[in-house]
Amino acid sequence: MTRLAQAALRRFLLLALTLWCILTIMFALFKLLPGDPTSIFVDNNMPMEMIEHQKQLWGLNDPMWLQYAHYIANMALFRFGDSFFQNQTVFEILTGKVANTCAMILPALVVSVVLGTVLGALAGWNRGGRFEQATVTTALVLHSAPSFFVGILALMVFSYQLHWLPPGGMVSLGGPEGFWPLITSRDYLLHLILPLLVLVSREITGPILLVRGAMLEIKGADFIDILRAKGLPESRILVHATRNALLPLVTYIAVMTGLLLQGQVLLEIIFAWPGIGRELVTALGDLDYPVAQGALYVMAVVILLLNLVADLLYGLIDPRSR
């Protein structure tokens, strides 16, 4: 087994252990939650026999170890059960919501990373110039601006006042049905512009500052002098330098994607975007435990997987880390 394969196996086992810990903590947390969720479904004043009958239907009398075993087995197979309130399986609900969130964050991720890398590289290469000053200052301002505030402001100006862009939602009333027809429609692209701009305005700052910082280090590296000595044009040297500056960005993208997936609650509310963040908040508010558990689990799995991918990629790109 190669060193890379060994490293991958070790990472994978660590991921499985982490996941098991997360599941156990979630099990314990939901057990420790105060209150009686059965009271949501049964009238407080029903006769005791009726309440007991309903509880019997829900099987609340299984021993703890059996509940835990069922729980771990089901979660491992992504069987989250049914929502308490939505008469749908949690899997169905989450699939739709994750897809909707991805339809917002993935374009933002691509634009942020590509544009951020270019701007960061140029800023770092032109150290001390006006472009660097302007880029860094703008990035810091954007990074400090709360996205919900920028979102509301953008809606007020571009939608409510100027009527240039739609006021929220993924498509207009009566727009395309089904996920693929929806995200390939012009209407969706129109609805995406505002949330995309707001997201990019914040998320682009990470790549800009990261790549700029890396470029500052690389700019003074020996291989840059060698490239110059070989007579390569400045643009080619910049490309070489940028490729080397991308290493820290790999990990950052993994973390950024995870955070984006779980953390767009406010934007989803402001732009009436039916995504996973909004679903999780609603589920927690309604004590819809299966949905909340499922959503948290999916987010945990995504973050762990992305970290695993980042670790493996890092190993591939930089042999020193194996």
Added chain:
Amino acid sequence: MTRRHNDGPTLTRRTTLGLAGASISAGALPGFAADAGITVTNPKYEALYRRTGTYYKNDPQWVSWTTPRLTWPQAGEKVPELTVTIPNVQTNWLDAWRKFAADAGKLGLSYNIQQVSEARWLDLIGLHTHGDIEVHAAILRPERIDPAEWATSRAYGLDRRNYGEWVNEQYDAVIEAQVAESDPVKRLKLVQEAQRILADDLYITQFGWGPGVIEAYNSAAWDGVVQTRGFGIGSFNAFHTFLRATPKTARRKMIVGIHSLLETTSIIAAGNNMRAIGRMIYDRLAYMDENLKIIPWACESWTRIDDRTWDMKLRPGMTFHDGKPVTIDDLQFTFDFMLKYERGNFWTANMFLAKTEIQDAANGILRATFKQPYGQFESYFLQLNVILPKHIWQNIMAEQGVGDDPMRVRIDKPIGSGPFKFGRYRKDAELQLIADKTHFSKPSIDEVWAVATPSIDGLLGRLQSGDIDLIESSDTHLTPSQAKQLADSPGIAIVRTPDLNWLHGVPRPSNLPWRDIEFRRAWHHSFDREFLVKVVWEGSGRLPAANTFLVEGNPWNNPDLPPVPPFDLDKARGILKGAGYSWAADGRLVYPAPDDANFRQRVKQVCKDGYTWGGLEMIG
């Protein structure tokens, strides 16, 4: 049309509820519930404290909170810090309570105001572990026009939603009598008598009647909106606007912004939104007009046979949205289904129903017989019950493999007989309701579209920019500031509808210090209600005239109740002093001396002279 995904063993409610259920069982460890010594004056009420295995006397948290409040105070003992629990979304309540707490401080009272999430708040009040004062606002639903909804649930001794565990035997007798009184005139008298006892005994205190129902709509596009008392123009619960509004432009589709859309599309498992929207899809047997008068709906008429029997005549010529006729078989099937399975939404509507039988199939007459004399036939039974299409529902439980749990039945496209058909639906995004032009009360418009817009800023912005025509107002009303902001927008009209709302506080008369009626009397004088109405609500509300749930404007209101004790801290201080209370050096209120016979008598008696306390007794 209906389907069920049931692919093998999954983490169903069974397992997940089991998880949470463990918190209950963990709290009920043998020997941990130290309820020894907590007794009930009238054994009848023991049922409340023992009925549910892990509540109250079997809940260590409840016991540990309650025991000291049922223990006679020592000499010089201060009145404890009083806990008020407020959901963190209710910023208005918090604003008011900050002022109330500052004023109460002048009386030597100290409040601990806790903010918790709404879900936690519901938990706490459900378990009666919310502390001293439960704050609650009215949210109007059609069935809540029936007086029993609030008067029973919030004050009847055996009801778990009587969060202060107030047990006035005379009140309970009247409440039991009014439920069984089928003569509306006699029932009104009983309900008014109940309100008098409630006000006399100084249980709840109303902080304000309101806030007002303020709404805005696109008057450039629509005419003929209907103001339903208490509900306003834009509530799906009172859908007159959606039936009668007429377009001023070529657009015959009304767009309604709504905070959140359907939780489920099953009427059986419906939450508040599906219940409201479901009214437009499924015909109820009776409805209410804009003045809250009960009017025939799917039932063309009804006849009282005796105090527990009614004949209902089904309106002829109705059809379901799939074209099948609505028959008396469907109606009977619905009741049979509810009696056999239902333990959810429709349970309260049918809890007294014994059986139904078809009296005259040709004329569509069904006889309903109740287990006891029944007073809520029109305002509750007829208003809540729907008609389920038998051809869809008769085998649905078996087909979907849900055992006998109707809450798990999945209905993706509801078929009813109401004025609107269920159209396109994208979860958490949009819902199309298509007018059924064959309905006996056919809408003038062609379609209603409900658009999910989770934030109030989004709703206001969309209304202002003409993207929506009005805001669904079951639980979203405008503040005067918001209305003022919208009033300047062209084509927007502001509408104010008389409201039936209230915001009140419920203390714990079963516990000290509330057991002392003189303390309660003084406490009632400590609230600056004008501050709530004029400042917090920005003038959108009324000073409460009396401590009743059924406010002025409600058809069941008693106009001759004792007035709400006015805000008067000097008077409150005088009452407390006269009752034997004193003040410690730090200004905190101190209980009367342990040997104060009057104090002991009042605490044992709890109720005002002339009434009988049936609830918890003091220990020792």
